[in-house]
Amino acid sequence: MRTAYRVETVRRAERELMARLPEGALMQRAAAGLAAACADLLGRVYGRRVALLVGSGDNGGDALYAGARLARRGAGVTAVLLAPGRAHAGGLAALRRAGGRTVAPEGAEGVLRGADLVLDGIVGIGGKSGLRPDAAALAAVVADARAAVVAVDLPSGVDADTGEVHGSAVRADLTVTFGTHKPGLLVDPAREYAGSVRLVDIGLGEVLPAGPELTALQHADVAALLPVPGGASDKYRRGVVGIAAGSARYPGAAVLAVAGALRGGAGAVRYVGPAGDAVIARFPGTLVSDRGPRQAGRVQAWVVGPGAGDDAKTVAEVLTADVPVLIDADGLRLADADAVRARKAPTLMTPHAGEAAALLGVAREEVEGARLRCVRELAARYRATVLLKGSTTLVADAGGEGAVRVNATGTAWLATAGSGDVLSGLAGSLLAAGLDALDAGSAGAYLHGLAGRFAADGAPVGAHEVAGAIQQAWRSVGE
Template sequence: MRTAYSVETVRTAERALMARLPEGALMQRAAAGLAVACAELLGRVYGSRIVLLVGSGDNGGDALYAGARLARRGAGVAAVLLAPERTHAGGLAAFRRAGGRTVDPADGEETVLRADLVVDGIVGIGGTGGLRPDAERLAGFAAEARVPVVAVDLPSGVEADTGEVRGAAVRADLTVTFGTHKPALLIDPAREYAGSVRLVDIGLGDVLPEEPGLEALQHVDVAALLPVPGAESDKYRRGVVGIAAGSARYPGAAVLAVAGALRGGAGAVRYVGPAADAVIARFPEVLVSDQGPKHAGRVQAWVVGPGAGDDASVVGEVVSADVPVLIDADGLRLADRDAVRARTAPTLMTPHAGEAAALLGVAREEVEGARLASARELAARYGATVLLKGSTTLIADAAGGAVRVNSTGTGWLATAGSGDVLSGLAGSLLAAGLSALDAGSVAAYLHGLAGRLASDGAPVGAHDVAEAVVRAWRDVRDQ
């Protein structure tokens, strides 16, 4: 599992670790890892031209010490000092002793344009707002010349704790981060600025707290959560998921939600709604009812909302049920917030950015720019677990604690009906006994992986994604 910690937590851990080490040892560890990463990206250090963009503070110091190491290996290293009076003194002295040269920002254009590699040591993890004009100009030259950029700890200009980008920021090809991931490296929009991310161990693992701010599941974590039937299992013991979805206008939403549910680990799927004929024609194994959710038979979890139109009564019936409930699409619009908050059984809400914006009463752009804050706010307002869909999917629990982040998807998943498949899949995992947080996290992971497997770089439809869930499940289990 990958974890990320807040700036305050990281700084507290660094202080605790530095108290145990000789002065400067922590920065030397970081600089050594940064220099190795730069050398590997260059391929050939001797004779290469490296430019350091150096701001004030420790990130600039890391860049300067790494630059000194690279200069001693035969690289021509120049440092553009963006805050000369506040440049890290020890790093600058070591850099000059190694043969590095300094450049005034006013003369930085030609130096950057001729570089083989640019190292972004402008702003550290405590930086806020976008780049200052001099830094923005130099970063622009690197982008214009398509010079590879390595960011120190995180790209300058992004918000470390939130993943927000409030102004101009460096776009890195590689980010070398130290000790632990920072939230911005896992959450869009900042994640898009980080490029590939390389974590350098500097010893923080011994002093970081057990509870991170963010978690990103990996194959081994998901495999441990997958429901597996035992020898005594039958279809009812494995869980039954109810699907209240679809309408005369959108029967396909019901079919796709059922498709996801059939591949999510529950033993049976019950369908309630006006698309019964379409569902049975595609999936004869589904149990259908036309009596409404309350009379459909026993279920261990409900999914309500995909393609449901304006039938608020069905949404109300499902929300009042004393079993885990997943609310998606039209269900999000129709569900009464007080009724959702009054629920005692787990609730999982699965909005995309537009739906989240409507629920929060803000513009969509505000949600997309502050995804972490939006997911947490929704979870708190509704007393529910919230799965905020997007290029990085976030799963936030109303009880607080670590937010889960998932990035297994592909841009090809931005296709009609894909979210319906995800809802059915997550609902089935709820019925199989997973918590709302785990069901949402595992479903997002499998759904994203299925999208990659189905598309293989080409366009896909939602039905292709549903069919690939089984392959994704096996891939996770086998690895």
């Protein structure tokens, strides 16, 4: 499992580790890993031109020491000093001993445009509010140049703790981060600025505490969560998921939610709603009822809302069930907030940014710009686990406390009608199979994202094709 820690925690751990090591050892470890990553990106170091954007903190020191290492291997290295009087003295001396040179920001444009690689060491993990005008001007030149851009620990100008971007920021092709991931590297919009991320081990794992801000599941974690039937299993022991979805206007939502549910590990799917004929025509193994959720038969979890139109009665009825309930799409609009908060059984809400904005009473842009804060606020306000969909999906446990799960397995091709209905069915089936809401949402998002990749394979894809690729995604996590 990948973990990400807040700046305060990282700094505290760094201080503890530095107290155990010779002076400067931690920075040398970081610089060595940074230089190696740059060399790998360049392919050939000798004769290459490298520009360093150097601020006044330790982040700039990392860049200077890494630049010195590259200069000793034959690269032409030039440091652009944004605060010449406050540049890291040891790093600056090392660069000059290695044959590197320095320039002031006013003379930097030609250096940046002629570079093969630009190393961004302007601002470290303490940056909060975008770049100052002089740094922003240099970042604009870099964005217009042809050089590869490597960020030191974090792209300058993004918020390490929240993933928010207020103002100008550096866009990197590669971010080399030290010791642990920072939340901003995993959460949009800052994640878009980071490019690929390479983690350099500097020994911080020895002193980091057990409470990260974010976690990200990987294949082995998901494989350990997925239900596997045993010799004594039957369709009822494996779990039965109820799907209350669809309407005369949106019958396809019911079909797609059932498609996701059938591939999600539960033993059976019960469908309730007006799209029974369409569901049976596509999936004859579905148990269909037209008598409402209470008369549908026993289930271990419900999914309610996809394509429900204005059927508030069905949504309200499902919310009274004493089993886990997943609320999606129209269900989020129709559900009574007090009824959600009053539930004793687990609740999983799965909004996209627009739906989350409506639930919070804010503009969509606010949710998109502050996803981590908003998913926690929703989870706290509704006392429910919340899965906030997007290019990086976030899952916050009920109440908004504890580590948020982040998932980035998806593809932009998943932004297609019906994709969310498939995810709802898949995650609801995992709920019925016995996973708790946090695990069901996280594992469901992970498999859904992989299925999207497999189905799309670099081309447009439909939601029904995503559902069809869930089995391939399921198998892949166990390989």
